[in-house]
Amino acid sequence: MRPETEADLAQALATATRPVRIHGGGTRGVDGTGDRLETGALSGITLYEPGSLTLVAKAGTPLAEIEAALDKEGQRLPFEPMDHRGLMGTSGEPTIGGVVAANVSGPRRVSVGACRDFMLGVRFVDGAGTIIKNGGRVMKNVTGYDLVKLLSGSWGTLGVLTEVSLKVLPKPDCAASVVIDGLDHADAVAAMAKALGSPFEVSGAAHLPVGPDGTPVTLLRLEGFSGSVAYRTKSVAALFDGLPVRTESDAGAVAEKWAWVRDVVPFHDADGDVWKISCTPSEAAELAARVTAEDLIFDWGGGLIWARVIAGTDIRAQLGAFEGHATLVRGTGQPKFQPEPPALAALSAGLRKKFDPKGILNLGLMG
Template sequence: MKPTTEADLADMIAGADGPLCVRGGGTRGVRLDGEVLETGGLSGITLYEPGSLTLVAQAGTPLAEIEAALDAEGQRLAFEPMDHRGLLGTSGTPTIGGVVAGNVSGPRRVSVGACRDFMLGVRFVDGMGTVIKNGGRVMKNVTGYDLVKLMSGAWGTLGVLSEVSLKVLPRPEAAACVMIDGLSDADAVSAMAKALRSPFEVSGAAHLPDGAHGASVTMLRVEGFAGSVSYRADRISALYPDQPVRVERAPEVVAEQWVSVRDVAPFHDHGGDVWRVSCTPSKAAELGAMMQADALLYDWGGGLIWVRVPAGVDLRARLGAFDGHATLVRGSGHAKFQPEPDDIAALSKGLRERFDPKGILNTGLMG
């Protein structure tokens, strides 16, 4: 099924008598029982006001189309959504609805927030075929229940997005990347914490234990006006007087470096399962050692760890109880999402029963 209007979408969901597998651009590799419901027919930017930093688009709009429109006006999606295709070996076209449904957020989340923090409003169809609108085109219009944030990261289990409204931001004039070579994971986490605590507005903090030349590299990004970027990069470098520090200032190189981090490029073309672990940054190195991984990539100053392990490894069993959660991004044999504590699971179940009483939307994906 591929509706081309919101009314078609509502009719299809209202008339469904079995499970529906909700799919955007098909880039996430999610396979569920049920008839496929594609949102790609709901496409197009319906409102873009650069002066008010606001964009409204139908859920099936290709992400590339939105980024091109923003780029033409010197603007961007500041939360830096990841492209999963290289990591998952999928094709298709990333859509803005898929980004919102998965709350997909890249390295800049450490400084500006996640996708859900840029959401102004949503329109969606619940499991009974009812069209629901929440939020507005500017922040002050968000009233009542905050379904805007609830739908961001719900993975289509509470409703199928038909339209989203987002806040966008200007594209910075310049960027630089401060790099420290050869740090251990523990020292890298400490170095990233020092930079993030500084007043120099770091917009990305990542650590690759196996860098391009086999040695580790810790990366700290700064963005903004050219003069400010140059000054802040130098001041950040001075925070590490006893370390081998270098600074990359070429904008195209810096952009390529952070797209590589964003899309977890070091894991591309390598077999095995891939997990995504959210944790307390100060515990990141300790958890990384416990994983016995084939490869690691630390992002968000250590708050996010990308992990590659042999196929079938139960990473959650290796880690045991910890303050965070592990999501299976690529692989099979284990639940995709970390099992929820009983009280949270009961709340989630109640929400699904409220918004999808027939139990037909992406059944079984999130418990």
């Protein structure tokens, strides 16, 4: 199925008697049972007001089209969405609906928030074929269900997005990185916490045990006006006096290195399963030590750990109980999402029953 309009989509879901698997750009390697429902025809920017920092686009709009339009006005998506194609070995074009449906957020999440934090409104069709609109074009409190945030990260299990409204932000004048070489996991997490807890507005904090030159490297990013970035870069570097600290200010090199972190480039051509571990940064070093990983990347100041492991490894069993969850991003043999505790699972099932009474949307993907 490839509906041309929102009304066509509503009709298709209202009359569907078999499960459907929602297909956007096809970049994350997610498949399932049922008939394929493509959203690519629901494409195009329907409203862009640079002065109001607001953009509205149909869900099938390629992410590249949105980023190009924003770039012309010196603006960007603040949450820095990842491109999964290299990691997953897929082709196609990422779409804004796919980004929202999975709440895709990159290194800047540690400073500005996730995709869902910049959502203003959504339009979607639920599993019964009902067209639903929630939110608008301005940030405001709402009563009842906040469907905007509920749909962000629901992976299409509650409805098929047709249009999203987003808040955007200006691009900074420049960016720089403070680089610390040779730290172990625990010292790197402590260094990132120190930088993020400083008043110097660090917009990215990542640690690669195997950096570009094969040795550990910890990266701290600063963005903004050139004079401010110069001052803050020097100030952050001074926090680590006595450690092997250096700074990078070449715009191209800084952007390339942070795209390297964002898109998990070290894992692209490497064998094995890939997991995302979401945790409290204070637990990151200990959790990493429990996992028999081939390679690791720490992002979000340690709040996100990417782990590449031998295919078939159940890292949930290795991690045991902790405050967080592990998601299988690339690989098979384990549930993609962390099994929920009984009470939460019952709540999730109730929500899915409400929005998808026939049980046809991305069946089995989230439990």
